[in-house]
Amino acid sequence: xxxxxxxxxxxxxxxxxxxxxxxxxxxxxxxxxxxxxxxxxxxxxxxxxxxxxxxxxxxxxxxxxxxxxxxxxxxxxxxxxxxxxxxxxxxxxxxxxxxxxxxxxxxxxxxxxxxxxxxxxxxxxxxxxxxxxxxxxxxxxxxxxxxxxxxxxxxxxxxxxxxxxxxxxxxxxxxxxx
Amino acid sequence: xxxxxxxxxxxxxxxxxxxxxxxxxxxxxxxxxxxxxxxxxxxxxxxxxxxxxxxxxxxxxxxxxxxxxxxxxxxxxxxxxxxxxxxxxxxxxxxxxxxxxxxxxxxxxxxxxxxxxxxxxxxxxxxxxxxxxxxxxxxxxxxxxxxxxxxxxxxxxxxxxxxxxxxxxxxxxxxxxxxxxxxxxxxxxxxxxxxxxxxxxxxxxxxxxxxxxxxxxxxxxx
Numbered sequence: 355x356x357x358x359x360x361x362x363x364x365x366x367x368x369x370x371x372x373x374x375x376x377x378x379x380x381x382x383x384x385x386x387x388x389x390x391x392x393x394x395x396x397x398x399x400x401x402x403x404x405x406x407x408x409x410x411x412x413x414x415x416x417x418x419x420x421x422x423x424x425x426x427x428x429x430x431x432x433x434x435x436x437x438x439x440x441x442x443x444x445x446x447x448x449x450x451x452x453x454x455x456x457x458x459x460x461x462x463x464x465x466x467x468x469x470x471x472x473x474x475x476x477x478x479x480x481x482x483x484x485x486x487x488x489x490x491x492x493x494x495x496x497x498x499x500x501x502x503x504x505x506x507x508x509x510x511x512x513x514x515x516x517x518x519x520x521x522x523x524x525x526x527x528x529x530x531x532x
Numbered sequence: 533x534x535x536x537x538x539x540x541x542x543x544x545x546x547x548x549x550x551x552x553x554x555x556x557x558x559x560x561x562x563x564x565x566x567x568x569x570x571x572x573x574x575x576x577x578x579x580x581x582x583x584x585x586x587x588x589x590x591x592x593x594x595x596x597x598x599x600x601x602x603x604x605x606x607x608x609x610x611x612x613x614x615x616x617x618x619x620x621x622x623x624x625x626x627x628x629x630x631x632x633x634x635x636x637x638x639x640x641x642x643x644x645x646x647x648x649x650x651x652x653x654x655x656x657x658x659x660x661x662x663x664x665x666x667x668x669x670x671x672x673x674x675x676x677x678x679x680x681x682x683x684x685x686x687x688x689x690x691x692x693x694x695x696x697x698x699x700x701x702x703x704x705x706x707x708x709x710x711x712x713x714x715x716x717x718x719x720x721x722x723x724x725x726x727x728x729x730x731x732x733x734x735x736x737x738x739x740x741x742x743x744x745x746x747x748x749x750x751x752x753x754x
Contacts, residue, residue, distance in 0.1 A: 383559065391611040391734075398601040398610070405598045418617030421696040421708045423559050423677065432614055 379426055386429040393436035400443040407482055408450040410443035454482040461489050461507075468505040486513035547744045550673035550728075556696070560615070562733030565675050565698065568744045569666045570725050572751040574718050577648040581754060585648060588655055589639035597631045605658035608734030613709065616696060623709065626660045646718060646725055649750035659729050659743035662698075663718050664705060666726040671701025673728055678704055686714020698728065725751065 404410040414435045417428050457480045464471045468491045477488040487510045493499030550565035600606050609625040650661045678691040697704035706712035727747045729740045
């Protein structure tokens with residue numbers, strides 16, 4: 355009943371104070387700052403989670419060139435842009451996970467039937483795994499295997515060791531001396 | 533804060549608490565500034581300080597840099613930057629800038645005193661610190677917005693009204709998390725330093741005291 359009585363007044367935007375809905379802008383700004391803090395935390399987590407797997411949009415242009423107290427509209431703009439970035443980052447992560455799951459299934463199918471995936475190569479990064487290495491469908495015994503249809507998935511042995519690089523350096527230095 | 537710090541750390545001289553303009557404090561609860569004055573001259577860092585920087589370099593990795601923004605204190609400064617209209621990915625928070633420099637340069641490079649002392653404290657605690665020439669400050673440090681017609685000493689043009697600044701009793705001496713005014717910073721002739729810490733909501737008081745203590749004790753020992 356109260357609401358119905360106030361309906362005509364609602365149409366006049368300037369009369370909001372008369373409806374007992376006086377807006378405390380200071381409180382609104384504090385609330386927006388709290389929301390910005392929470393969203394910044396979420397975006398930071400997503401950024402950390404995605405780093406090394408996929409790029410997530412996390413940049414938000416500065417509202418001001420110098421530090422100052424932002425007004426309600428500017429705080430809302432920061433809050434909304436953060437929310438947009440979070441949505442985009444989540445979407446990017448979901449798409450990346452879908453791709454990685456697809457690659458994982460592909461590796462399983464490759465291992466089951468290597469001859470159906472000739473020369474296909476999937477890296478650990480494609481599966482969202484750390485380190486070097488890949489699965490590569492190759493023929494046994496080179497050209498003979500190709501002719502005979504003897505295919506297998508070869509798993510590489512990982513990252514090159516530091517010792518190998520040191521040995522190469524040593525070889526280079528020795529060749530300079532000689 | 534001063535008495536509490538003296539009791540906790542047996543610290544003399546105790547850090548001094550600056551003030552924040554009331555209307556700014558009501559907008560940003562938890563915002564504060566504290567500083568400590570130290571007799572120290574700028575110059576080359578002694579070996580223990582340089583050794584400490586090297587040790588810090590060995591403890592700082594790329595993975596830490598990525599997840600730095602998820603830690604409470606760096607996160608608190610990032611949030612505050614957003615709230616005052618800055619982009620923390622362009623205008624970096626002090627600890628993020630230090631970490632980025634570490635990755636870029638391959639180590640924390642020595643820049644002499646007092647920068648090295650401040651940098652050690654910033655990396656260890658995450659608290660934002662900066663140094664001023666204590667003999668050129670008039671009265672207490674504070675955080676306030678600029679009045680119409682005010683400008684930073686030596687800087688061309690006036691500050692836009694409402695710009696958040698670090699000020700002494702007479703004038704703004706630096707932008708909050710920004711450029712400093714001419715003649716207020718540390719120069720070759722400086723004999724007494726004021727090391728100031730800006731605290732924002734989410735940064736514990738104990739971290740601020742620790743940062744000031746760490747920077748001051750490094751400077752005093754040098």
